[in-house]
Amino acid sequence: MAPKFEWLEQRTTTPDGVYRVLRAAILDGTVPPGGQLREAHIAADLGISRSPLREALTRLEEDGLVVRIPFRGAFVVEVSAREVAEIASVRLRVEPYAAELSAEALRGAERPQLMQTIEDLHRATEKNDIPASIDAHLRFHRLFYELSEHSVLQSLWNGWETKLRLYLSLDHRTYSDPHDLAIEHERLARVALEGDSDAFRQELAAHFQSALQAQPADGRS
Secondary structure, three states: OOOOOOOOOOOOOOHHHHHHHHHHHHHOOOOOOOOEEOHHHHHHHHOOOHHHHHHHHHHHHHHOOEEEEOOOEEEEOOOOHHHHHHHHHHHHHHHHHHHHHHHHHHHOOOHHHHHHHHHHHHHHHHOOOHHHHHHHHHHHHHHHHHHOOOHHHHHHHHHHHHHHHHHHHHHHHHOOOOHHHHHHHHHHHHHHHHOOHHHHHHHHHHHOHHHHOOOOOOOOO
């Protein structure tokens, strides 16, 4: 059965409004990886013309969430379990280093930003807002790379983020209690702020459990 697309807020025919609808549908699993975004179907559901829809699809393509195949249409990008496992195995080795490099900033002026990601994660899980929880989840980890001031680490993160976003659209729904996700990040924040690299690596290994096993199940990301 084809998914039904609905406005998330007051109806708007702008490309930005259409983009938000489609992005949410991708990240909450309404349209799964590999699923097709059928222009005629979406336009009919939302009561819009093809022009803002195509602009929205172009933006999603630029985000790396959608791929357009000539004569076939637009599809949600697929991420293989092997890709996710390989990314997780590298992150397990480099993210503790990124946390070490960023620790001074996070203990100082940037600490409120780290705490805000956890608060946003709690709020999103309370509302079962999967796109918002993914945004907060990725912002949390991105901070270590951004604040490391290490250009290679930053490039690594930028290369992974879209694939991780798509993986998390599946993984976040595997938590029997979504609050566990926020609690995991509270533990990661605590050991990062303490500067305990070994403890951070151990927490990270538990956090990456399902990804390291190359399967989005029984919830760690």
